[in-house]
Amino acid sequence: MNSHDTEKIAGILKGQGYDLIADPESADLIILNTCSIREKAQHKFYSYLGYLARLKKKRPSLKIGVTGCIAQQEGNRIHKVNQYMDFSFGSQNVMKLTTLLNSDSFQAAIEENDLITTTDLPADRDNGIRALVSIMYGCNNFCSYCVVPFTRGREKSRPYENILKEVESLANNGYKEITLLGQNVNSYNGKCSFPQLLRFIGKVDGIKRVRFITSHPKDFTVELMLAMKEVEKVCRHVHLPLQSGSTRVLDLMNRRYNYETYLEKVKKLKSMIPDIAITTDIIAGFPGEMGEDHALTIKALNEIEFDGIFAFKYSKRPGTKATLMDNQVDEGVKSERLQEILQCQDIITERKNKALEDHIIEVLVDGRSETDPNQWVGRSSTNKIINFMMPDDIPENEAKCIQFLNVRIVKGMRHSLEGEVVRG
Numbered sequence: 001m002n003s004h005d006t007e008k009i010a011g012i013l014k015g016q017g018y019d020l021i022a023d024p025e026s027a028d029l030i031i032l033n034t035c036s037i038r039e040k041a042q043h044k045f046y047s048y049l050g051y052l053a054r055l056k057k058k059r060p061s062l063k064i065g066v067t068g069c070i071a072q073q074e075g076n077r078i079h080k081v082n083q084y085m086d087f088s089f090g091s092q093n094v095m096k097l098t099t100l101l102n103s104d105s106f107q108a109a110i111e112e113n114d115l116i117t118t119t120d121l122p123a124d125r126d127n128g129i130r131a132l133v134s135i136m137y138g139c140n141n142f143c144s145y146c147v148v149p150f151t152r153g154r155e156k157s158r159p160y161e162n163i164l165k166e167v168e169s170l171a172n173n174g175y176k177e178i179t180l181l182g183q184n185v186n187s188y189n190g191k192c193s194f195p196q197l198l199r200f201i202g203k204v205d206g207i208k209r210v211r212f213i214t215s216h217p218k219d220f221t222v223e224l225m226l227a228m229k230e231v232e233k234v235c236r237h238v239h240l241p242l243q244s245g246s247t248r249v250l251d252l253m254n255r256r257y258n259y260e261t262y263l264e265k266v267k268k269l270k271s272m273i274p275d276i277a278i279t280t281d282i283i284a285g286f287p288g289e290m291g292e293d294h295a296l297t298i299k300a301l302n303e304i305e306f307d308g309i310f311a312f313k314y315s316k317r318p319g320t321k322a323t324l325m326d327n328q329v330d331e332g333v334k335s336e337r338l339q340e341i342l343q344c345q346d347i348i349t350e351r352k353n354k355a356l357e358d359h360i361i362e363v364l365v366d367g368r369s370e371t372d373p374n375q376w377v378g379r380s381s382t383n384k385i386i387n388f389m390m391p392d393d394i395p396e397n398e399a400k401c402i403q404f405l406n407v408r409i410v411k412g413m414r415h416s417l418e419g420e421v422v423r424g
Contacts, residue, residue, distance in 0.1 A: 245300025285334030
């Protein structure tokens, strides 16, 4: 979501005559797009803010702005901490950027703004084949550990007509894959349900793949499973955050489902779409988590066999109920539990990837690998990263235009797959 907000900010600024540059030392305007989902990100922000203050001392004409979750959360306090700030705005007020730029005094735009759902902003995308598309903003779930409802506000859905118009425009401009964004896409309600929206988008000519993030398990319905099964363009991948394998801990988290319900939905989804890849989020060391709760999370990983996970140590966030809970888990214990979770999942992911060896998979090509320029990289419908060599008889200029290739998997590894292009 922050990445897409950055694309919108860049789109607005380019319309104002600005150009993106890589060197902050030469910039006329610097905007920090911030995240506060974990404490470490917030510490990094304030550290970098000090660096920018030193830059502005040398060049008083430099303008500095802050957006994203920290801007929403801290409001005017950012300016009190650092007087070199020129403006700040929350994620619901991106459209006010031009006005803020022209102000002679510090301004903070952090109020709730319903216009976010109907204001279609330009986006400066740096990828000509994949595009992010916001379908809703905010969250109503109030999980006890999560700051998002306080930084992104209550749920607001874009009208489906606006979304379809954007998707059709992307298709006309050559984009092949879109990712629909929302804190909980399952609760989308922009004059149709989320499964209906998938069916509408599935009819847009030119778009070949449709992804979405993120789904809340409590709202993951059979209707959605049917849409995923029946709409050919919907990718065979879903990110479905579990957070813990312990129902007791899930209750403390205010997740509003239990492990048994989650497992039942996963089994139903796998029976309907056998080739589905499922990834998840796990929090290690939530307040009150006991050794037996952690053991249930390890049991859940082995029982469900996710294709991959994002796992983190619990981090206190201001304004959340979990911050005030008793029985906070020791940092050392959190680290030990996180390592056990990661090690368990590594074994599962590597085994699942090795099972794909000798399978032929359609790959959407991203381009040359950033780590090995001799290789090319792409993703499968199941969101697997696949590295491969482009055939020698394909010239560079032609290779850059290739969008889809069939690749035979020759080696399955822990974090990626290696393949060879299948001709004909």
